[in-house]
Amino acid sequence: MKINLSNIKKTKFYLDKNECVGIPTETVYGLAANAYSRNATSKIFKLKKRPKKNPLIVHYCDLKTLKKDCEINNNFIRLYKKFCPGPITFVLKIKNNSKISNNVTNKKKSLAIRFPRHPSTRHLLKLLKYPLAAPSANISTKISPVSKEDVIDEFGKKIKFVLNGGRSNVGLESTIISLIGRPKILRLGGVEISKINKVLKTKLKFNNKKKKIISPGQGRIHYSPGIPIRLNVEKSKIDEAFILIKKRKNSDKNFYYLSKNKNLKEAAKNLYKTLRMIKRKKFKSIAVEKIPNIGFGEAINDRLIRASKF
Ligand code: AMP
Ligand code: MG
Numbered sequence: 001m002k003i004n005l006s007n008i009k010k011t012k013f014y015l016d017k018n019e020c021v022g023i024p025t026e027t028v029y030g031l032a033a034n035a036y037s038r039n040a041t042s043k044i045f046k047l048k049k050r051p052k053k054n055p056l057i058v059h060y061c062d063l064k065t066l067k068k069d070c071e072i073n074n075n076f077i078r079l080y081k082k083f084c085p086g087p088i089t090f091v092l093k094i095k096n097n098s099k100i101s102n103n104v105t106n107k108k109k110s111l112a113i114r115f116p117r118h119p120s121t122r123h124l125l126k127l128l129k130y131p132l133a134a135p136s137a138n139i140s141t142k143i144s145p146v147s148k149e150d151v152i153d154e155f156g157k158k159i160k161f162v163l164n165g166g167r168s169n170v171g172l173e174s175t176i177i178s179l180i181g182r183p184k185i186l187r188l189g190g191v192e193i194s195k196i197n198k199v200l201k202t203k204l205k206f207n208n209k210k211k212k213i214i215s216p217g218q219g220r221i222h223y224s225p226g227i228p229i230r231l232n233v234e235k236s237k238i239d240e241a242f243i244l245i246k247k248r249k250n251s252d253k254n255f256y257y258l259s260k261n262k263n264l265k266e267a268a269k270n271l272y273k274t275l276r277m278i279k280r281k282k283f284k285s286i287a288v289e290k291i292p293n294i295g296f297g298e299a300i301n302d303r304l305i306r307a308s309k310f
Contacts, residue, residue: 023163087190
């Protein structure tokens with residue numbers, strides 16, 4: 001999709017006035033506000049009905065602006081060179097003289113940061129005098145948005161503007177890695193762990209059985225369409241939406257394909273769009289066929305397990 005300069009300027013206009021706006025990223029759409037402003041960032045929590053204790057991810061356009069707020073280290077540089085801009089978020093030490101609002105960090109000494117790849121949002125970030133705090137543009141615990149229409153579906157007229165950037169390419173949130181002390185994966189997402197391990201020469205794994213929740217993306221209920229989901233199903237019930245990743249011989253109007261040939265990257269891209277479509281069609285429940293727990297399949301299963309605890 002071509003960059004629309006006048007819409008980018010309109011987005012800047014509202015952000016400069018400390019308003020929240022919807023912005024496109026390659027992972028999902030974000031609900032963005034000036035990360036240096038207490039007033040602007042408090043609107044994010046209000047709109048999303050997000051608990052104040054859940055810190056936000058801050059979006060930067062380049063290293064120079066990041067270094068004003070964060071301490072960087074060698075692991076960060078290695079991963080930055082390989083994956084940025086892109087769907088990976090780093091938790092770093094925040095500098096004492098950083099201007100980031102306490103609202104964003106919940107007064108932590110750490111900050112989650114990302115360099116989004118979407119061209120319109122990169123362009124926008126270059127025009128701004130501040131980085132953008134931007135969690136996913138959905139009501140807390142609900143399905144994340146992957147298009148402008150999804151954001152409007154979530155917030156209607158409650159937000160001033162949504163910058164249209166087409167469908168989110170990755171369609172799943174960023175991978176979150178803490179780089180304070182030993183690297184630790186906090187959330188599965190748009191960059192596969194195997195790729196991170198290659199760069200860092202590590203054998204990191206995602207441990208979702210931890211009791212203590214460091215990232216709200218790790219919360220037990222999340223990404224929920226608000227109806228029951230059954231996982232690892234071979235045959236769906238009548239009147240149940242059936243999510244599939246491989247073409248079946250028979251066909252049924254209740255079948256929803258994330259992919260027709262087990263392409264897990266394609267399946268990840270289609271996940272939230274499909275859940276939202278099924279919800280809109282007022283099905284009472286969803287069945288999902290078994291999805292291999294490898295690569296992007298691991299992230300898809302993680303989201304579906306949380307979505308199924310509605
Ligand atoms: P969202 O943008 O709504 O998908 O959520 C942002 C994610 O970043 C949440 O899972 C946050 O908990 C996580 N996050 C933000 N700041 C930090 C931090 N300082 N330490 C750990 N996780 C963080
Ligand atoms: Mg979210």
